[in-house]
Amino acid sequence: MKKLIIASILFAGTSLFAQETFTRKDSLRGSLRSERTCFDVLRYDLNIKINPLEKSIVGYNDITFKVVENTSKIQLDLFENMKIDSIVLDAKKLNYKREFGAVFIDFPSPLIQNSEQRIRFYYSGNPIIAKNAPWDGGFVFNKDSNEKNWIGVAVQGTGASLWFPCKDSQTDEPDWGATLKVAVPNGLMDVSNGRLIGSEDLKNGYTRWDWEVKNPINNYDITVNIGDYVHFGENYKGLDLDYYVLRENEAKAKIQFEQVKSMMDCFQSKFGAYPFATDGYKLIETPYLGMEHQSAVAYGNKYRNGYLGSDLSGTGIGLNFDYIIIHESGHEWFGNSITSKDIADMWIHEAFTMYAEAVFIECQYGYEKAQIYINGLGRNIRNDKPIIGNYGVNNEGSDDMYYKGALLLNTLRHVINDDVKWWKLLLDYSNTYRHQIIDTEMVIAFFNRESGRDLTPIFNQYLRHAKIPNLEVHTDEKRFLSLKWKTDEKNFGMPIEVTINGKMHRILVSDKWTETKEKIKDTFGSKNFNTNAFLYEFSIHP
CATH class of the missing domain: 2.60.40 (Immunoglobulin-like)
Structure with missing residues (x-):
């Protein structure tokens, strides 16, 4: 979830956007050059301290990678406002040059193909603070009702290099997962992705909380959540469900989060087993609306059904479920497990996840109500520009990727006109590309093959053009x-x-x-x- 812009007027295919122009900065952020393709990230090991008073971060990221092609230079990424303290290999500092958010690191001798390397990237600074998370990327420094610090971060689209050094491209996830060791002031807790493997009082007013992720993970999914949290949870049909909420909201959360069980039942029946069982499933209360952080879903809907208490479809059906629980959890299958190579193809995340809302309604209330709901979402379609953005420049397409994308999938269901085949197709799609990084062409080829139809012109019309048929x-x-x-x-x-x-x-x-x-x-x-x-x-x- 990044953008959910509600429009009550359906523009009849009119183009209201100017031709976009892109800069060297955009291409450094979004393109794949040899300095990026020459290596494959295997693991991130973050060790940082977050100071709420200074709104600062200091620490390092150990980046383990495999050399794909012989090289003497690689590109990592860190936002310009963040300071690089040093970059070290085998106890020796490496030379580097910065250009916008790109960090080009030189090695004194060539790195040999198939070798494994590990560098330590020390950094510090004050990360960008979001003005309106999650719609703009950055940190949120807030206070709970007891005036205790309550901190979160959301960077989808903006980039994880906003707050930690990484290879900031959706084409490469750390194959071996990650560890996050986050020190926060005593009395607060950090909740990050994966499972808690320990905590340590550092005897300096800070406690470090250590988390480990076993699965590959999108950069923008890596997260910290800091607050005066209480924890509860249970094992549901073999899957660990864990919840971290502000102390004063525990009673409300225990009621509202019961929806997770029916959601898991539905999505696992339609899309396959929960993709990150080894890392567990968590809902974490955040000072912003929500985000699909892998195995650590951010929740800020204030324990209300609907979307901030309203129904995006305008039908009333959306008030039967908590939008943030269902939508953001749906991303565990579509976005976190199945990931687009380029954010120009973010419809692969958002269209399928918004369609999953209608799938949940169909599981709970039947086909007719699901159809009423998903067609009600059509009131938000703007037809302003193509759903697919420009490749290689870190550019998303139209926000119609949500509503129009979901309605495209509903249209395809009825084009195929065989529900047995349709549900098998969706299940096979989820399982075939489980934990994989794909693009639009791969999606279309799969749907063509499994449906036995050439659906390419239909996909292209809805995705690559502003107008609908x-x-x-x-x-x-x-x-x-x-x-x-x-x-x-x-x-x-x-x-x-x-x-x-x-x-x-x-x-x-x-x-x-x-x-x-x-x-x-x-x-x-x-x-x-x-x-x-x-x-x-x-x-x-x-």
């Missing part, structure tokens, strides 16, 4: 009905369900006029089409 309807002088899709994508074809003279017909419509053999006797308009199954616009030609 427009169904053009024409009746001739004899009142025979003809249909055609008007799209940006060539060779577009998609079925539609239409009621003609009181009888339902399923007609495959292409980007050329398709004439039916039915005469129109009744008044004909948009109400004759099934708008619950497909995402499109509608126009009548005289």
Whole structure:
């Protein structure tokens, strides 16, 4: 979750955005050059101290990596405002140069292919403070009701190098996981990803909390949560569920977090086993709304159903569940387990996760309510620009990746028109790409192969163009009905369900006029089409 912008007006495919321009800074952050592709990160071992009074971080990251190609230089990343104290290999300081957020590290002799290396990157500074997390990246330094420090961080899209040195690209996750050793003032607790492996009073007014992640993890998922937390939890059907909440909210949390069980039952039945069982599942109360931090989901919905107490679909159905619990936990499958190589393809995270909300509703309340909910989300679609962003420059596409992306998946379900095949396809997709990094082309190829259909033009129209398909309807002088899709994508074809003279017909419509053999006797308009199954616009030609 990064952006959820609600728009009540559906712009009919109009383009309201200017051509974007990108800089050297953007390409250094988003592209893959030899200094990045020459090595593969194996592990991060963070050891830091966070000072709430100074709003500062000091410490180091041990970065273990495998050399993929012989090289004398690699690129790591750390935001410009953060200070590099030194970078060390085998007790010797390395030379480096900084260009914007990129740190180019030189080695005195070439690193040999297939060798394993470990450098220690010492750093310090005051990380950027978010103005409105999680929509802008940064730290949140807050106080709880007892005036105790309450701190969190959310950096999706902005980049994890905002607060720790790393290879800040979604193409590379530490294969062996990570450890996070975080020292915070006595009386506070840090909760990070994975499992707690110990704590130590450092005898200097700070206690260090040590966490270990066994699985590969996205950089932006790595997190700290600092507060006066109480802990409760249970083992549910073999999976550890742990909750960390502010002391005064324990009673409310024990009631609200019961939703996790039905969510786990639903998602595991539809998307496969929880992807990070070895690291457990946690919900952690945060001073911002929420974020899908792997095995440490940030929760800030204030123990209310809906999204901040409202329903994004406008149907009332969204008030039956806590949006942050369901949506952010859904990212454990889509975003954390299955990750896009480039943030231009973030729809792979957001579309599937928002669709998972409707899946949860269908598990709980049935198909009809799920369809009402997901189509209600359509009111938030803006059709402002393509869902897919620009590759190689750290650029996300339209926020329509959420709502329009979810409705695209719902449309594909009804194009396939076989629920047994559909649910098997989703389950196989989740399992096939479990703990993998993929791109749009891989998603489309999988759906084509498993559905036995060429869905490429449909994917392309919804993902690569701002406009949605427009169904053009024409009746001739004899009142025979003809249909055609008007799209940006060539060779577009998609079925539609239409009621003609009181009888339902399923007609495959292409980007050329398709004439039916039915005469129109009744008044004909948009109400004759099934708008619950497909995402499109509608126009009548005289």
